[in-house]
Amino acid sequence: MNKLMKKQNTQKKHSTLWGPILAVVLLALVLTIVTGKFMTVNNLLNIMRQTSVNALVAFGMLFVLLTGGIDLSQGSIVGFAMGIVTWLYLNGINNSFLMIILPIIVGVICGFINGVVFTKLHLPHPFVSTLGMMQVLRGLTLIITESKPVSGFNQPVLWLGSASIMRIPVCFLLVILVVAVTSVFLNKTSMGRQIYSVGGNIEASRLAGIKVDTTLITTYALSGFMCGLAALVLIGRVGSTYPLAGEGYEMDAVAACVIGGASFSGGKGTVGGTLVGALIIAVVNNGLNLLGASQDAQKVVLGIVIILAVLVDVTRTRRSEKRRRLAQASSENA
Amino acid sequence: MNDVIVELKDIKKFFPGVTALKNMSIQLKRGEIHGLIGENGAGKSTLIKVLTGVYKPDAGSIFVNGEEKRFQNPNEARAAGIACVYQELNIVTELSVTDNMFMGNYVKKKSGFLDYSYMDQKVKEIMSGMNQTVNPSTLCAELGMGLRQMIEIGKAILLEARVLILDEPTSSLGEKEVQELFRTVKLLKKKGIAILFVSHKLEELFELCDVVTVMRDAEHIITAPMQEMTKDKLIMHMVGRTMSNMYPKKESNPGETALEVRNLTRYGSFENVSFTARHGEILGFSGLVGAGRTEVFRCVFGVDPLDAGEIFINGKKIDIRDTRDAIAAGMAYVSEDRKGQGLVLEESVSRNLSLVNLKKFVKGFLINDKGVLKQAEDTVDTLKIKTPSVESQVINLSGGNQQKVVIGKWLNTDSAIYIFDEPTRGIDVGAKLEVYHVMNRLASEGKCVIMISSELPEILGMCDRVIVMRTGKIMGEIGRKETYFNQEDIMKAAWGGSIGNE
Numbered sequence: 001m002n003k004l005m006k007k008q009n010t011q012k013k014h015s016t017l018w019g020p021i022l023a024v025v026l027l028a029l030v031l032t033i034v035t036g037k038f039m040t041v042n043n044l045l046n047i048m049r050q051t052s053v054n055a056l057v058a059f060g061m062l063f064v065l066l067t068g069g070i071d072l073s074q075g076s077i078v079g080f081a082m083g084i085v086t087w088l089y090l091n092g093i094n095n096s097f098l099m100i101i102l103p104i105i106v107g108v109i110c111g112f113i114n115g116v117v118f119t120k121l122h123l124p125h126p127f128v129s130t131l132g133m134m135q136v137l138r139g140l141t142l143i144i145t146e147s148k149p150v151s152g153f154n155q156p157v158l159w160l161g162s163a164s165i166m167r168i169p170v171c172f173l174l175v176i177l178v179v180a181v182t183s184v185f186l187n188k189t190s191m192g193r194q195i196y197s198v199g200g201n202i203e204a205s206r207l208a209g210i211k212v213d214t215t216l217i218t219t220y221a222l223s224g225f226m227c228g229l230a231a232l233v234l235i236g237r238v239g240s241t242y243p244l245a246g247e248g249y250e251m252d253a254v255a256a257c258v259i260g261g262a263s264f265s266g267g268k269g270t271v272g273g274t275l276v277g278a279l280i281i282a283v284v285n286n287g288l289n290l291l292g293a294s295q296d297a298q299k300v301v302l303g304i305v306i307i308l309a310v311l312v313d314v315t316r317t318r319r320s321e322k323r324r325r326l327a328q329a330s331s332e333n334a
Numbered sequence: 335m336n337d338v339i340v341e342l343k344d345i346k347k348f349f350p351g352v353t354a355l356k357n358m359s360i361q362l363k364r365g366e367i368h369g370l371i372g373e374n375g376a377g378k379s380t381l382i383k384v385l386t387g388v389y390k391p392d393a394g395s396i397f398v399n400g401e402e403k404r405f406q407n408p409n410e411a412r413a414a415g416i417a418c419v420y421q422e423l424n425i426v427t428e429l430s431v432t433d434n435m436f437m438g439n440y441v442k443k444k445s446g447f448l449d450y451s452y453m454d455q456k457v458k459e460i461m462s463g464m465n466q467t468v469n470p471s472t473l474c475a476e477l478g479m480g481l482r483q484m485i486e487i488g489k490a491i492l493l494e495a496r497v498l499i500l501d502e503p504t505s506s507l508g509e510k511e512v513q514e515l516f517r518t519v520k521l522l523k524k525k526g527i528a529i530l531f532v533s534h535k536l537e538e539l540f541e542l543c544d545v546v547t548v549m550r551d552a553e554h555i556i557t558a559p560m561q562e563m564t565k566d567k568l569i570m571h572m573v574g575r576t577m578s579n580m581y582p583k584k585e586s587n588p589g590e591t592a593l594e595v596r597n598l599t600r601y602g603s604f605e606n607v608s609f610t611a612r613h614g615e616i617l618g619f620s621g622l623v624g625a626g627r628t629e630v631f632r633c634v635f636g637v638d639p640l641d642a643g644e645i646f647i648n649g650k651k652i653d654i655r656d657t658r659d660a661i662a663a664g665m666a667y668v669s670e671d672r673k674g675q676g677l678v679l680e681e682s683v684s685r686n687l688s689l690v691n692l693k694k695f696v697k698g699f700l701i702n703d704k705g706v707l708k709q710a711e712d713t714v715d716t717l718k719i720k721t722p723s724v725e726s727q728v729i730n731l732s733g734g735n736q737q738k739v740v741i742g743k744w745l746n747t748d749s750a751i752y753i754f755d756e757p758t759r760g761i762d763v764g765a766k767l768e769v770y771h772v773m774n775r776l777a778s779e780g781k782c783v784i785m786i787s788s789e790l791p792e793i794l795g796m797c798d799r800v801i802v803m804r805t806g807k808i809m810g811e812i813g814r815k816e817t818y819f820n821q822e823d824i825m826k827a828a829w830g831g832s833i834g835n836e
Contacts, residue, residue: 184700189696190693196678196681207635207657
C-alpha cells in the first residue's frame with residue numbers, strides 16, 4: 001500500500017516534465033518527416049546555439065518566478081551588460097579579461113538592486129521595481145554606448161558564444177553546466193530550498209525564521225547573473241555589440257519557464273523543465289524557418305504554443321485537485 | 335400567528351466529523367429585534383448561513399410567511415426577503431455610494447446607459463428613511479465604518495428585505511456610531527422589519543433586543559423575552575455544560591519563570607499586557623475571537639513590531655526584532671492559520687517538517703537528504719501522522735494530520751517555549767487528543783507551553799492557569815482551584831462582566 005502510493009507520488013513529479021519532453025520529441029518527429037533538413041547534425045547544432053541565450057535568461061527568470069515574482073528588466077540587463085563592453089571598447093580599453101568579467105558583475109549588481117528596491121522599499125510587486133529598472137537600464141545603455149554598435153573584439157571575448165568543442169557549441173555546454181549546477185543549488189542547498197518555500201508560502205517561511213528578504217534579493221541577483229552570462233554568449237554569437245540587444249528577452253524567458261511547467265504563483269517549476277521549454281521554442285522557430293515560414297508567422301505559432309502549454313498544465317492541476325477532493329470525500333465517508 | 339416572517343424548525347446540519355446544528359429552531363417576527371448569543375463555535379454562523387441560503391440544512395424545515403421553502407442558493411433567500419449584513423462588509427471602497435448600493439441590480443435607461451439620476455435619488459430616499467444624509471456620488475473610501483454599514487443596510491432595504499440579519503455589527507464601530515446604528519435599527523423595527531441581531535456584547539443585547547435566543551454546542555438552549563433575562567442568567571445558559579473527560583490526566587509541577595512580558599503595547603491591537611509563563615506548566619489564553627490574544631503572541635514571536643514593552647526569557651531581557659530572534663531565544667509558534675502561515679502546501683511532508691531546522695542538515699554546501707528524511711520518518715512515527723509517505727505533498731493530508739506536521743516542524747527545533755494558537759481548530763477528535771498529549775508531554779519535560787484557545791472546554795481541561803483577554807486588555811488571571819476552574823469567572827471576564835470578588 002505504502003509503496004504503491006509512493007510510486008504514484010514520484011510519478012506525479014516526473015509527469016510535469018514528461019509532457020514538454022514528449023512535445024519536443026513529437027515536434028522533432030513531425031519536422032523530420034515534413035522536411036528532410038531537420039534531422040541533420042548541422043541543424044541540431046544550430047538549434048543548440050539558438051537555444052542558449054534564451055535558456056540562460058530563462059533560468060534567471062525561473063528563480064524569480066519560483067518566489068512568485070517576475071523580472072521584467074532582464075532584457076535591459078542583457079543590453080546593459082553588453083553596453084559595458086561597448087563602453088570599454090569606446091574608451092580604448094580592449095582588455096579581454098575585463099570584457100568577460102565585467103558584464104557578469106554588472107548583471108549581478110543590477111539584479112541585486114532590483115531585489116533591494118523591491119524588498120526594502122516595500123514596493124507592492126516586483127512588476128513595478130523591475131519595470132522601472134527596465135527603462136532605466138535601457139536608457140543608460142543608449143547613453144554609455146552613444147547608441148553605437150561595435151565589433152572587432154578579441155578572440156577570448158567571443159569564445160563563449162562562437163567556439164565549439166568536438167563540434168558541440170561551447171554556449172550549449174555552458175547551458176548544460178548551468179542546468180547541473182542550478183539543479184543541485186535548488187534541490188540540495190538550503191538557499192535553494194528556501195526559494196521554493198518562500199514562493200510556496202511566504203508567511204509560513206517568515207514564521208519559520210527564514211530570511212525572506214535575503215532569499216528574494218538572491219533570486220534577483222541570480223537573474224542578473226544569468227543575464228550577464230547571456231550577454232557574453234550573445235556577443236560571441238553575433239560577433240558585435242548593439243545598443244538594443246536583449247529587447248523582449250524577458251518575455252521569451254517567461255515563455256520558456258511557463259512551457260516548462262513553472263507557475264506564476266510561485267513554488268513550482270524546475271530547471272530541467274525550463275530547458276525543455278526553451279528547446280521547444282527553439283525547435284518551433286527552427287522548424288518554421290526550414291518550412292519557409294516568415295518571422296511574423298513564427299510569432300503567431302509561438303503564441304499559440306505558449307497558451308496551449310499552459311492550458312495543458314492548468315487542466316492537469318484541476319484534474320489532480322478534483323482527484324484530491326474525491327479521495328478526501330471517500331476517506332471521510334469511510 | 336401572522337407576525338412570524340421566518341421560522342426555522344428542527345434544523346440539522348452536519349459537516350464531516352462535526353455536528354454544526356442539531357435541532358435548531360427560531361422564529362423571527364415582524365417588528366421584533368431578536369438577539370442571538372452563544373460562544374465561538376456554538377453554531378451562530380452556521381445558523382446565519384442556513385437562513386441566507388449559503389448552506390442547505392440536512393434536516394428540518396424553513397418557513398417564510400408560513401410557506402415551506404428550500405433555498406437552493408443565496409439568491410433564493412434574498413428573493414424571499416432575507417438579507418444579511420456580515421461583520422466583514424462587502425463594500426468596494428473605490429466605488430461610489432450609489433454604485434455600491436446598486437451593484438448587481440443597476441437600473442438602466444432605455445438607451446442602455448445607467449440611470450444615475452434615478453439611482454442617486456433612490457439612494458437619497460433610502461438613506462433619509464434611515465435618518466442618514468450622504469452624497470450618493472461620494473466614494474466609500476471617504477466614509478467611516480458606520481456609514482459603510484448603513485449603506486449595506488440600505489442595500490437590504492433597496493431589495494425590500496423583510497428580515498435583516500446583523501452579524502456582530504458593532505465590532506468595528508466606535509461608541510457614537512454604535513448609538514447611530516441602534517437608532518437606525520429601531521427605526522427599521524418600527525417599519526415592520528424582523529431583525530436578527532448577533533452580538534458578543536451583552537450590554538448591547540439588553541439595550542436593543544426584545545427577545546433573546548442562546549445557543550450552545552450547536553443547540554438551541556433557550557428563547558426568552560429580554561426583560562426576563564439578566565447577565566448572569568445569560569452567561570449561565572451559555573456555559574451550562576458538563577465537562578467531558580476527553581482531556582488526558584496529567585501531573586504538573588510548574589518551575590521557574592520561562593517567559594515574562596511587561597507592558598506590551600501595540601496600539602490598535604492591545605495595550606499594557608503583562609504576564610509570566612513558567613517552565614512545566616500549560617498557560618491558557620482565553621477570550622473571544624478578536625480579543626487581541628493572537629496579536630500579543632505575534633509580537634512576542636517577532637512577526638509584528640511592538641510599540642512598547644519588554645520581553646524577558648529566563649529572567650534575561652531580550653530584544654526581538656524578527657522571528658529569527660524569537661527562534662534563537664528558544665520560542666516556537668504554531669500559528670492559528672495552518673494553511674496560510676504554517677505550511678508550504680505544495681511541498682512534501684519531509685520538507686515541511688524541516689522548514690525551521692533545515693540548517694542543521696547542511697554539510698559543507700549541500701543538504702543531507704537522508705537526514706531530512708530520517709527526521710521526517712521519526713516525526714511521522716511519534717506524532718502518528720497519517721500520510722502515504724514522507725515525500726507526499728501536505729496538501730493531500732487531512733486537517734488534523736496537517737496540523738500535526740505544523741507542530742512536528744516545531745518539535746524538531748527543541749525549543750523551550752511553545753506557543754500554540756488555536757491548535758485544535760477544525761481538526762477531528764482523534765487528532766485533538768494527539769495534540770493534547772503533545773502539549774502535556776512538553777509540559778512534563780519542563781517546557782513552557784502557552785495555549786491560545788477560543789474553546790472554553792479545552793482551556794478548562796488542559797491549562798494550569800488561564801489568562802482572559804478582552805478588547806486588547808488582560809481582564810484577569812484565574813488559577814485552577816483544587817482540580818477545577820470556575821468557568822463562570824472566565825466567561826464573565828471574556829464577555830464584559832467583572833471577575834467575582836469572592
